[in-house]
């Protein structure tokens with residue numbers, strides 16, 4: 132089915148960028164009042180910062196460097212200085228807290244909207260590779276977007292205001308010297324921008340070297356046995372050393388350039404102060420300005436540097452946030468290709484209103500379907516009683532995945548009807564469909580996030596207890612608890628730190644999280660070695676209990692004990708019956724069974740293919 136969907140991604144209609152962005156600005160709108168408060172607080176803070184050197188200047192020029200220094204007024208101004216400092220500090224702290232709060236609210240709003248939206252999308256949304264990646268990014272993207280509000284906007288307001296006020300104060304004190312010292316600004320901006328770019332490039336390079344090293348190490352641990360069999364250790368070791376070297380060098384380089392940047396920036400600051408001393412000192416000597424003014428100038432020049440630096444730094448934040456905003460907007464604007472009926476069939480729910488009380492009878496009634504003109508499924512009719520376990524077999528291209536896809540309503544059929552408990556599946560709401568059935572495929576889409584997140588899959592109503600329960604039933608609980616942080620352990624993108632078997636168990640747990648009445652497994656065990664498959668086989672018996680389970684089996688052993696096996700060929704069901712019946716029939720099924728390699732031979736091959744060590748330790752007991 133994966134191949135089915137990769138070709139055909141009509142459901143993902145990525146909108147034009149600006150639309151996505153406008154969508155996100157809407158989130159900030161809801162907090163407009165809070166933002167205004169923040170702007171006010173920032174203003175108080177920045178003003179307090181600019182007033183301080185001015186006060187000192189007043190003290191120096193009016194009270195100290197005069198014939199009769201007045202201690203009393205020095206004391207008064209000292210107290211004023213203290214009060215202003217405290218007010219500034221208070222404003223700064225409050226503003227920070229407030230902004231973090233707004234950021235969290237925005238993240239929460241975006242996530243909620245995403246969840247609700249994703250629920251309304253068709254089952255196929257969860258299945259397509261492209262969208263899988265989109266969802267993958269959602270959790271990190273929402274954080275990134277909130278950074279835009281908390282970090283970028285803050286910087287623009289605060290740093291922008293600082294620069295303007297400092298410049299204003301300088302002009303007010305002495306416009307000639309002020310204009311002269313402004314000459315240093317372009318230089319600061321230029322150096323800051325150049326270094327930022329270099330730092331970012333270095334950072335990326337180091338990251339990429341690191342992932343290569345990790346990937347290489349993981350690959351080689353996985354294939355250790357194979358390496359040893361073919362005496363490749365030396366070669367592998369050399370390669371590892373090379374990669375390791377490159378990573379180390381990249382790291383050193385990154386560190387060096389960041390030190391260089393900081394030193395250059397400091398040096399530039401000192402240079403500016405020196406220039407001020409020279410220019411200003413001469414002016415003082417010629418009595419063109421007062422000593423206090425010189426002091427204020429020196430302080431203001433130094434106050435230039437931080438905001439400019441911070442602004443250039445936040446320019447990067449802006450760019451990454453925008454990319455994230457694009458992606459989130461893309462998901463939010465994805466139009467469901469299959470829409471809910473105007474008057475959905477109301478399904479009875481249990482008193483808590485959570486669980487759907489469907490029995491799980493699945494029925495196909497003369498279903499014919501084609502992706503294009505030629506039909507892929509022809510006149511399919513069968514009924515699966517509730518809570519039974521049925522298998523589908525047939526050669527590649529027979530139409531098995533298509534059939535399962537239709538049941539999950541990835542596509543709508545052209546002729547016939549598909550029903551659950553006698554209701555046409557087109558009469559259900561998508562979100563109800565999500566709850567009554569789950570699909571597990573060979574390819575598991577794991578995303579970077581915690582184990583629990585991965586099982587929950589953006590369905591906020593799945594409680595922690597439900598997550599744990601699903602993992603227990605799937606047989607994943609044991610290895611999850613053995614992980615460093617249990618259910619809060621971090622899974623890397625695509626589940627790189629998990630074995631194939633563990634990933635599959637997580638996929639089972641994910642499917643079980645909403646306790647579906649109908650479970651669809653499409654070659655879920657095809658890519659596994661036989662040792663891992665044994666574990667999954669045990670798991671399968673458990674997860675199938677009490678549900679209608681439809682299994683497409685790559686290995687015929689998986690469905691040997693099925694209540695019913697449907698044998699498919701060229702879009703038709705050509706034989707049906709349990710294993711015993713079909714073997715006695717001695718027809719197409721018997722031929723398929725005889726064609727598949729004897730089990731003993733298969734497991735020897737599996738050893739050569741390198742059973743992942745992690746998969747072996749994940750075995751129960």
Ligand SMILES: Nc1ncnc2c1ncn2[C@@H]1O[C@H](COP(=O)(O)OP(=O)(O)O)[C@@H](O)[C@H]1O
Pocket residue numbers: 132134135136138139502503507525526527528529530531532533534
């Ligand atoms: N998205 C698609 N667009 C067009 N043809 C498809 C698509 N997906 C599958 N098919 C075709 O439908 C037929 C059945 O495929 P499929 O259901 O994947 O078979 P199976 O799962 O039994 O291997 C094949 O001929 C395949 O090429």
Ligand SMILES: [Mg+2]
Pocket residue numbers: 132531532533
């Ligand atoms: Mg298939």
